[in-house]
Structure formats: C-alpha cells, structure tokens
Amino acid sequence: MGPSALERVTNLLTLLLETRVxxxxxxxxxxxxxMYPDKPVALRGAFERDKALLRDIGVPIETEVLGGDQxxxxxxxxxxxxxxxxxxxxxxxxxHALQMAVATIRSETGQEGxxxxxGSVLPTSSVVANVAQHEALPVLRNASGERTTVTFRxxxxxxxxxxxxLLLREGFWYVIGHDxxxxxxxxxxxxxxxxxxxxxxxxxxxxxxxxxRKAFPAxxxxxxxxxxxxxxxxEVAVGPPLAAVVLTELGDAAVLRRGDxxxxxxxxxxxxxxxxxxxVLGLGQHAEVVAPADVRADVVAWLRSIVAAVTS
Amino acid sequence: MNARRASTLKVRVRRLLVIxxxxxxxxxxxxxxxxxxxxxxxxxxxxxLEQAAMCGxxxxxxxxxxxxxxxxxVAHIDVPRFFTRPLRLTAPEGFxxxxxxxTALALPGSDPNGPLARALAKLEAVLxxxxxxxxxxxxxxxxxxxxxxxxxxxxxxxxxxxxxxxxTERTLAPRAVFADRGRWYLLADDDRxxxxxxxxxxxxxxxxxxxxxxxxxxxxxxxxDDWFDDLGAADVITLxxxxxxxxxxxxxxxxxxGDDGDHLLVELAVASEAWLREVVLRLGPHAEVVAPDEWRDLxxxxxxxxxxxxxPTD
Numbered sequence: 203m204g205p206s207a208l209e210r211v212t213n214l215l216t217l218l219l220e221t222r223v224x225x226x227x228x229x230x231x232x233x234x235x236x237m238y239p240d241k242p243v244a245l246r247g248a249f250e251r252d253k254a255l256l257r258d259i260g261v262p263i264e265t266e267v268l269g270g271d272q273x274x275x276x277x278x279x280x281x282x283x284x285x286x287x288x289x290x291x292x293x294x295x296x297x298h299a300l301q302m303a304v305a306t307i308r309s310e311t312g313q314e315g316x317x318x319x320x321g322s323v324l325p326t327s328s329v330v331a332n333v334a335q336h337e338a339l340p341v342l343r344n345a346s347g348e349r350t351t352v353t354f355r356x357x358x359x360x361x362x363x364x365x366x367x368l369l370l371r372e373g374f375w376y377v378i379g380h381d382x383x384x385x386x387x388x389x390x391x392x393x394x395x396x397x398x399x400x401x402x403x404x405x406x407x408x409x410x411x412x413x414x415r416k417a418f419p420a421x422x423x424x425x426x427x428x429x430x431x432x433x434x435x436x437e438v439a440v441g442p443p444l445a446a447v448v449l450t451e452l453g454d455a456a457v458l459r460r461g462d463x464x465x466x467x468x469x470x471x472x473x474x475x476x477x478x479x480x481x482v483l484g485l486g487q488h489a490e491v492v493a494p495a496d497v498r499a500d501v502v503a504w505l506r507s508i509v510a511a512v513t514s
Numbered sequence: 515m516n517a518r519r520a521s522t523l524k525v526r527v528r529r530l531l532v533i534x535x536x537x538x539x540x541x542x543x544x545x546x547x548x549x550x551x552x553x554x555x556x557x558x559x560x561x562x563l564e565q566a567a568m569c570g571x572x573x574x575x576x577x578x579x580x581x582x583x584x585x586x587x588v589a590h591i592d593v594p595r596f597f598t599r600p601l602r603l604t605a606p607e608g609f610x611x612x613x614x615x616x617t618a619l620a621l622p623g624s625d626p627n628g629p630l631a632r633a634l635a636k637l638e639a640v641l642x643x644x645x646x647x648x649x650x651x652x653x654x655x656x657x658x659x660x661x662x663x664x665x666x667x668x669x670x671x672x673x674x675x676x677x678x679x680x681x682t683e684r685t686l687a688p689r690a691v692f693a694d695r696g697r698w699y700l701l702a703d704d705d706r707x708x709x710x711x712x713x714x715x716x717x718x719x720x721x722x723x724x725x726x727x728x729x730x731x732x733x734x735x736x737x738x739d740d741w742f743d744d745l746g747a748a749d750v751i752t753l754x755x756x757x758x759x760x761x762x763x764x765x766x767x768x769x770x771x772g773d774d775g776d777h778l779l780v781e782l783a784v785a786s787e788a789w790l791r792e793v794v795l796r797l798g799p800h801a802e803v804v805a806p807d808e809w810r811d812l813x814x815x816x817x818x819x820x821x822x823x824x825x826p827t828d
Binding site for chain 2: 206207208209211212213215216219220255256258259260261262284285286287288289290291292293295296297298299300302303304306307308309311312314315316317318319320322323326328329330331332333334339340341343344346347348366367368369370371372373374408412414415443444446447450451479480483484486487489490498499501502504505506507508509510511
C-alpha cells in the first residue's frame with residue numbers, strides 16, 4: 203500500500219516549512235519520492251488539491267515566479283513566521299473565560315480557535331446567543347482591522363468602501379464606511395452584499411474618534427439602507443393590554459398621550475419603513491398608525507396589496 | 515478523490531496540527547484524555563498519530579514524529595520543531611473568537627475588567643482593532659431570568675401570548691436564556707401546558723420569584739436553524755416567495771424545500787393561527803401561502819380585518 207493522503211499532505215507541509223528557498227513542483231515531487239503520481243498532469247492535479255486543502259485550513263503558502271534558467275516556473279514555500287500562532291500568550295483564567303465565551307455562541311469555528319489556544323472542549327452555558335454567520339464577515343473584519351479598502355456589489359452597484367466598522371444589531375450585521383463612489387459614509391446590510399467581498403491594496407485612515415455606535419442609529423427603525431434618509435417619527439396608538447408591553451420596550455420618553463381605556467400613543471421612529479411596518483404589524487389589531495398621513499397611507503397600501511395579491 | 519474523502523482529510527490534517535503542538539508541549543498524554551479533549555474517538559486518534567509517525571523527509575530522518583503508545587494507553591511523542599506551535603488563527607477563527615468574547619462581555623453579569631476583557635484585549639492586539647460593535651440590547655427582565663436559571667429558582671410571570679392573543683399568568687421553571695435574530699428568549703418548563711416552552715422576554719411584563727426551588731434538568735437550546743416559539747410547533751405551512759424577495763422570511767426560521775427558478779418554496783412551522791396572521795401581515799404581498807389549503811387566504815382575511823378594525827375610512 204502506498205502512502206496515505208494524510209501522510210502526503212503532512213510531508214508536503216513539512217517540506218515547505220523546512221525549505222529555505224522556494225521549491226518548484228518538480229523539486230517537490232523529487233523530495234517527496236513515491237508520494238505523488240509520476241505523470242505530469244496527475245501530479246499537478248494532486249498537488250493543487252493538497253495546496254488548496256492546506257490554504258483552506260489557513261496555511262500561508264507563498265508562491266514566487268522564478269527567473270534565470272527556471273524562468274516562468276512557479277515555486278512554493280511557507281514562511282514559518284506567518285505559519286505559527288505567535289504573540290498571543292493567554293493566562294489560564296483568560297483562556298478559560300474565552301472558552302466559556304465561545305460556548306455562549308456555540309461556534310464550531312470558535313472551537314477550532316480555542317483548541318489552537320490550548321483550550322479544551324466547550325462547556326454548556328445557561329446563556330446562549332445565536333449570532334448570524336456570513337462568509338463576508340471575517341473578510342470585512344480583517345479589512346477593518348488592517349484599514350484596507352474593500353469592494354463589493356450592493357443594490358446592483360459596484361462599491362468601493364473603507365470599512366470603518368461592523369455592527370450587529372437586532373440580529374443583523376451592518377458594515378459602515380466611506381463609500382468612494384458616493385463620497386460619504388453609508389451603512390450596508392452584510393447579508394445583502396451580492397457575491398464576494400474583494401480586498402484591495404489601498405489603505406485608509408479611520409477618522410479620529412470615529413464611533414460606530416454613534417454613526418449607526420440606536421434603533422433599526424432608524425437605519426437607512428445604504429442610502430441616507432432624514433429621521434422621521436410616527437405616532438402609533440397601542441391598545442391594552444399590549445400598551446404595557448410596548449411601554450417596557452420603548453420607555454416612558456416615547457409616550458405622547460394616554461387614553462382612558464388604557465391605550466397609549468407612542469412616538470416611534472420610522473426612517474426605515476420596512477422595519478417600522480414589520481414592527482407595527484407584529485402588534486396585530488392592537489396597534490394603529492395615527493400620524494403622519496403618508497406613513498399611515500403606506501401601511502394601508504401594504505395591507506390592501508396583500509388583499510389584492512391573494513384575491514387576484 | 516470525492517468530496518467526502520477530501521473534507522475528511524481536511525478535518526484530519528487540521529486536527530493533527532492542533533494535537534501535535536499540544537502533545538509536544540507535554541511529551542505524553544493518555545489517549546482517553548486526548549479523545550475527550552479533541553472530540554475524536556481513540557481509534558481515530560491512534561490511526562492519525564500512527565500516520566503522523568510515518569511522516570518525514572528522507573534527508574532528515576532524525577526529525578520524524580517519534581511516537582510510542584504504551585500498554586496503559588499513554589502516547590509518548592517527540593515532535594519535530596515544525597509542529598511545536600499551533601497554526602495561526604484563520605480569519606474565520608479569529609472572527610469567531612472575537613465575536614464570542616464580545617458577546618459574552620455584553621451579557622448580564624459579565625465583568626468588564628475581568629479575565630475575558632483581558633483575553634479580548636490580547637486578541638485585538640494580535641488581530642487588529644476593527645471598530646466592531648455587538649449590540650445585544652436586552653429587555654429589562656433578562657438579567658433576573660439569567661440569575662433565576664443559575665439559582666434554579668421558580669418564577670411567576672405575566673406574559674403576553676401571541677398565540678392566544680392575550681395576557682397570561684404562568685409559573686415557570688427557567689432553564690436557559692438565549693438570543694436569536696436579535697430577540698431574547700427564555701426556555702422554561704411551563705405550568706399552563708405542562709411542557710417545555712420558549713418565551714419572548716420582551717413580552718414578559720412582570721417577573722418575580724416564587725421562593726420555590728426547581729429540580730435541575732438539562733435542556734437543548736435551539737440553534738438558529740431550529741424552530742421555536744412560545745407555544746411549540748403544531749403545524750407546517752409552505753410559502754412561495756419570489757427569489758428576489760427572499761429577505762422577507764429572513765427573520766423567521768424556515769426550511770427551503772425547492773425552487774422553480776423565479777420562486778422559492780419554504781416551509782415554516784406554525785405555532786398557532788393567531789401567530790401566523792401576524793407573520794403573513796409582516797411578510798406582505800410577495801409571500802403566498804400555498805399549503806395547507808385552509809390557510810391560503812389567511813393573509814387576505816387578516817389584512818382585510820385589520821383594515822376594517824383600524825383603518826375603516828382610509
């Protein structure tokens with residue numbers, strides 16, 4: 203029986219870590235004698251699969267196109283300094299706290315990270331947060347951390363954005379940053395980004411004292427959707443017994459007036475009409491938009507379109 | 515090579531690169547401990563370690579992974595210098611650790627100057643400061659309920675139930691608190707139904723301890739893909755949605771069951787008709803209930819009734 207795939211990949215990793223000069227595929231095959239197929243096409247195929255696997259688990263394989271008598275050939279090596287986890291010395295209590303934290307979000311990827319830091323299997327937690335995952339998030343976070351400009355498509359427009367920060371609010375991730383095309387700071391829903399996020403070589407400076415909390419409205423009913431919109435409030439009448447529930451959500455400051463029957467009229471932000479409408483309709487027949495007229499008309503039109511869609 | 519074998523190989527390589535540095539630091543460890551710690555069967559562990567021991571490059575024979583497993587099930591190993599340190603964190607791993615730490619720090623009862631905060635500061639120093647904010651705003655009752663879960667304390671609550679559209683009084687044995695899609699929930703044993711139920715914490719109006727202690731019991735907290743609501747799943751409906759309007763269901767746990775190019779078919783578990791009325795109003799004209807038959811016109815009825823009750827003269 204020939205060498206196993208695990209053995210071949212481990213040996214490839216060892217070789218590329220050990221070598222001082224980048225190695226061509228021909229040199230790699232010579233060193234790992236008997237591990238790879240002899241025929242050039244099969245050899246290339248097997249090597250590319252192994253390389254992709256190693257890169258996928260985070261191994262930084264570097265490539266270099268050679269000159270001289272090997273002109274045009276690609277050579278490979280792994281820089282030890284970039285391969286190893288360094289500079290992160292956690293005390294036992296810190297490692298334990300981080301492990302408990304990963305248990306609250308129950309993340310398999312987080313478990314991999316915990317293992318690398320010397321932690322163990324995650325315990326169970328009495329508080330759990332299901333945090334939305336999206337493949338663009340790690341890319342956007344790194345770009346934000348390294349201050350690199352990114353590109354992505356959003357609402358059918360190709361954008362070039364300096365990602366100042368990320369925000370998780372009401373279960374959705376937003377990225378906020380300077381949009382080069384629009385020349386101003388905008389917010390984008392990460393899960394509505396179309397396709398992959400590209401990272402450019404361009405860097406940016408985040409404005410002094412930039413605060414993501416302040417840049418994003420505190421309430422999703424205030425959030426724009428990649429476009430700017432002036433803040434607007436609506437007046438919503440809520441009947442008993444839901445008025446008491448809404449009061450705990452919005453607080454006394456939102457109360458405009460109280461009715462004798464226990465109903466309450468609240469001031470509710472409605473800049474983001476989708477979020478606002480969803481919130482009002484979630485209260486069913488207990489709530490009614492009183493003013494302004496255009497916001498009320500918007501809800502009425504929505505309800506009529508539902509009637510029309512089903513009866514047509 | 516087929517996809518399944520490829521992914522298994524990836525998992526094995528990644529695990530090996532975690533186990534080798536850990537073992538290298540200790541020199542020896544029992545198979546039982548490693549099996550528990552790295553969530554791998556002892557047989558798979560031995561197979562992978564033996565494979566690793568066969569690795570090495572012809573010119574430097576002295577740098578093979580040197581392995582010996584003794585009769586007591588203890589692995590002794592000498593690891594070449596390449597694998598004495600773990601592989602750096604991948605971007606997704608770093609991201610997961612950061613959001614985990616920041617999430618836990620935002621939870622009730624966390625210590626802003628404790629070991630977790632220090633661990634996060636170290637992580638940020640390595641991964642770069644990124645201006646990320648997690649807003650996990652909790653309804654007022656959340657902290658009390660977390661404490662009640664930890665203390666095994668029974669509570670009495672006033673709860674507005676969407677399913678029956680009324681305020682209810684219930685006695686609960688709190689089991690776990692969790693957040694999903696931006697909302698906070700309590701998982702508890704409910705005296706009204708005699709069953710385990712999930713309650714939206716923002717709809718708990720009053721909450722006080724009864725003074726009684728409840729028996730400890732393990733529960734399974736639903737993940738983001740599972741179904742849950744305050745009265746448990748009773749029925750499943752099928753919705754038809756234009757592909758471009760997928761977002762209308764993203765606040766709800768749905769299962770995709772097919773698409774015909776322009777439209778998606780998704781299944782949604784329904785707790786009650788009252789609850790479903792609220793949902794179809796929020797989903798709007800783009801989402802069509804295609805099954806079961808008795809709920810095909812529910813959205814139209816609900817919308818017409820709401821118009822008649824609240825907006826009769828518009």
